Amino acid sequence: MSQVVTEPLAVVVEREIPFSPDKIWRALTQPHLIAEWLMKNDFEAAVGRSFKLEAEWGVVDCKVQAIEPSRTLSYTWAAQGLETVVTWTLTPVDAGTRLRMEQVGFQPDQKLAYRGATAGWPRFFESLEGVVARID
Amino acid sequence: MPKAHDILFRTLADPTRRALFERLCREGEQTVGALTAEAGVSQPAVSKHLAVLKQAGLVRDRHAGRQTHYSAQLKALAPLIDWTRQMTGFWESRFDDLEDLLRRMDQ
Numbered sequence: 001m002s003q004v005v006t007e008p009l010a011v012v013v014e015r016e017i018p019f020s021p022d023k024i025w026r027a028l029t030q031p032h033l034i035a036e037w038l039m040k041n042d043f044e045a046a047v048g049r050s051f052k053l054e055a056e057w058g059v060v061d062c063k064v065q066a067i068e069p070s071r072t073l074s075y076t077w078a079a080q081g082l083e084t085v086v087t088w089t090l091t092p093v094d095a096g097t098r099l100r101m102e103q104v105g106f107q108p109d110q111k112l113a114y115r116g117a118t119a120g121w122p123r124f125f126e127s128l129e130g131v132v133a134r135i136d
Numbered sequence: 137m138p139k140a141h142d143i144l145f146r147t148l149a150d151p152t153r154r155a156l157f158e159r160l161c162r163e164g165e166q167t168v169g170a171l172t173a174e175a176g177v178s179q180p181a182v183s184k185h186l187a188v189l190k191q192a193g194l195v196r197d198r199h200a201g202r203q204t205h206y207s208a209q210l211k212a213l214a215p216l217i218d219w220t221r222q223m224t225g226f227w228e229s230r231f232d233d234l235e236d237l238l239r240r241m242d243q
Contacts, residue, residue: 010220013227017234024238103223
């Protein structure tokens with residue numbers, strides 16, 4: 001079963017997968033396994049570590065932001081002129097694991113941010129959603 | 137296509153600029169003065185941001201007397217929606233491959 005929720009600059013894909021969080025965690029964090037489902041890479045599970053994902057269409061520059069084994073993994077994802085953050089969340093369920101991938105653009109923690117803009121960040125997506133609905 | 141993405145993303149990556157654009161989306165046409173009153177930055181800074189937004193096609197200006205009015209151009213957001221669709225498709229197929237891999241992996 002698969003559920004797709006999209007908002008402008010927030011892509012969420014969530015699925016229940018009939019395997020344990022530990023097993024999925026290995027596939028998400030071991031370079032030779034990552035290469036089999038995502039891209040060729042030099043991933044290393046250490047916060048602050050930079051790594052690259054390589055595909056025929058180009059390179060994605062990444063940096064590990066958070067690691068909590070078998071629960072959550074998050075890294076920046078810079079490609080096509082946009083820096084986003086990809087966050088994986090693993091939740092145990094009866095049938096295995098609910099795996100959620102969330103990719104969000106325009107980080108709120110930019111140095112230039114001033115209070116108003118930071119506070120307005122979550123609203124940006126909401127208002128965009130309304131805005132986009134009006135585009136023909 | 138990547139170029140249209142690039143310009144749009146870079147333009148909106150700046151939080152002050154994004155806040156200005158967001159406000160125009162929410163409240164409709166505004167003068168530079170009205171935008172400055174709530175932007176938390178100087179009028180020249182606001183004008184500069186508006187010029188960048190205009191160059192990216194995100195806003196349009198209209199001169200009336202000594203005032204310049206700005207309004208949001210919603211159609212310029214289309215590449216964002218394309219990007220979202222593309223990435224959703226990308227991740228869906230990565231999930232498929234991940235599931236295939238998990239089936240092949242040892243316990």
